[in-house]
Structure formats: C-alpha cells, structure tokens
Amino acid sequence: MTDSAPVPVPAPAPVQVVVYAKDVERLASFYQCALALAIAEQARTFVVLHGQGFEVxxxxxxxxxxxxxxxxxxxxxxxxxxxK
Incomplete structure (x- = not known):
C-alpha cells in the first residue's frame, strides 16, 4: 500500500435559477435585498445575482x-x- 495525499472533494455545482421579468432592475433589486445577493453580471436585458452556492x-x-x-x-x- 502506498501513502498518498487525500483527494479533495470538489464543491457541488451551484444551483442556478432563471426568472423572467417584466422589469429586470426592479426584480433584481428585490432578490438582491431579500436574499443578500451580489451582482455577478449585468446587461440591459439580464442580471445575474450570486449567493452562497447559488445564482439567480x-x-x-x-x-x-x-x-x-x-x-x-x-x-x-x-x-x-x-x-406556485
């Protein structure tokens, strides 16, 4: 038997959710405040918010x-x- 270093277990893939919105900025602001999310990426037609282990x-x-x-x-x- 050989000695080997422990193999690190990869972190689970983040949960990703897509929500369609009439007002992207308004809904992004709501989720950002309600779930303490940070803006990861933003453009005119979308916003990606990042949290601990998930993205919206x-x-x-x-x-x-x-x-x-x-x-x-x-x-x-x-x-x-x-x-619902």
Missing part, C-alpha cells in the same frame, strides 16, 4: 409577453402558472 439569473421577457401582463393592486393570484 433575471432575464427580460420578450416585449410582446411583457405588454400582455397587467399589474394589479392588490395582486391577483395567478391560477394558470406552473410554479
């Missing part, structure tokens, strides 16, 4: 899709969305 990418919705969304106050529950 916020991507601008296509203009036609964004125009079809109506904001209401108070918000109305979305019944036809796959994520």
């Amino acid at each position: 990418a916020i991507v601008a919705m296509p203009e036609a899709a964004a125009a079809a969304i109506e904001r209401r106050s108070p918000p109305v529950p979305l019944e036809d969305t796959p994520i």
Whole structure:
C-alpha cells in the first residue's frame, strides 16, 4: 500500500435559477435585498445575482409577453402558472 495525499472533494455545482421579468432592475433589486445577493453580471436585458452556492439569473421577457401582463393592486393570484 502506498501513502498518498487525500483527494479533495470538489464543491457541488451551484444551483442556478432563471426568472423572467417584466422589469429586470426592479426584480433584481428585490432578490438582491431579500436574499443578500451580489451582482455577478449585468446587461440591459439580464442580471445575474450570486449567493452562497447559488445564482439567480433575471432575464427580460420578450416585449410582446411583457405588454400582455397587467399589474394589479392588490395582486391577483395567478391560477394558470406552473410554479406556485
């Protein structure tokens, strides 16, 4: 048997989430404050936020899709969305 140095275990890959938004800057600001995330990358149509072991990418919705969304106050529950 030979003596060998322990092999380091690689860190797990970060969890990555993509969220489409009508207002990228507004949603990025929310996640940045709520989850204490740092901006890793930013452009006109997206923001990537980085946290401990995960990233949130916020991507601008296509203009036609964004125009079809109506904001209401108070918000109305979305019944036809796959994520609750």
